[in-house]
Amino acid sequence: MMNTYFAKLDMTLDTSDVFTDPAALRCNGEYLRQQKYGVALLRKKSFTSVPNRSYVAADKDAERLIAQLPQRLLNIEVPKVWVLDMQAPVQEPEVMLAPHVDGVRVTAINIYSNTNGERTCFYTYAAGGEIQEVDSFVAKDGDIWLMDVSKPHAVELKPAKNRRVLTLSFITTPFDVVRKVLSCLPS
Numbered sequence: 200m201m202n203t204y205f206a207k208l209d210m211t212l213d214t215s216d217v218f219t220d221p222a223a224l225r226c227n228g229e230y231l232r233q234q235k236y237g238v239a240l241l242r243k244k245s246f247t248s249v250p251n252r253s254y255v256a257a258d259k260d261a262e263r264l265i266a267q268l269p270q271r272l273l274n275i276e277v278p279k280v281w282v283l284d285m286q287a288p289v290q291e292p293e294v295m296l297a298p299h300v301d302g303v304r305v306t307a308i309n310i311y312s313n314t315n316g317e318r319t320c321f322y323t324y325a326a327g328g329e330i331q332e333v334d335s336f337v338a339k340d341g342d343i344w345l346m347d348v349s350k351p352h353a354v355e356l357k358p359a360k361n362r363r364v365l366t367l368s369f370i371t372t373p374f375d376v377v378r379k380v381l382s383c384l385p386s
């Protein structure tokens with residue numbers, strides 16, 4: 200059965216400069232775990248605070264990146280271009296970005312820049328309202344993954360390691376629609 204939570208995309212995107220020029224990034228939000236994930240979806244675990252910042256890429260960088268996507272996709276929705284930074288504390292051996300659903304978007308294309316073997320986990324709702332893990336993946340630097348961020352997900356971070364992801368955010372277009380359009384890409 201096809202994975203309905205995430206898919207590795209067999210595509211390349213030129214992201215040069217988007218990551219490298221700090222002045223081109225405008226801070227979009229900064230939150231601690233308690234603020235962003237006020238309702239923990241997984242009650243049995245305790246989570247420490249993970250400083251988590253998001254930025255909006257500069258218009259020129261965003262436009263250059265967007266122009267590389269298939270027009271069929273852009274006709275449906277032009278995604279927002281954000282950069283996400285997660286900074287894992289040094290002293291916490293099992294630090295995790297707590298399970299959550301993204302509030303402002305339903306589908307993401309993640310282009311991984313700085314990774315350290317972190318595991319991205321997906322969950323389903325089980326009896327009693329608890330969530331249980333159904334699948335996971337470990338992205339490597341340069342990988343591009345499509346994710347259904349309307350479903351509960353979490354990231355197991357590595358202590359003292361920073362993680363950076365360039366992410367294309369679809370506010371209304373469901374995962375299946377984006378996947379279908381991208382799977383028709385010429386190889």
Ligand SMILES: [Fe+2]
Nearest residue numbers: 300301348352
């Ligand atoms: Fe998320």
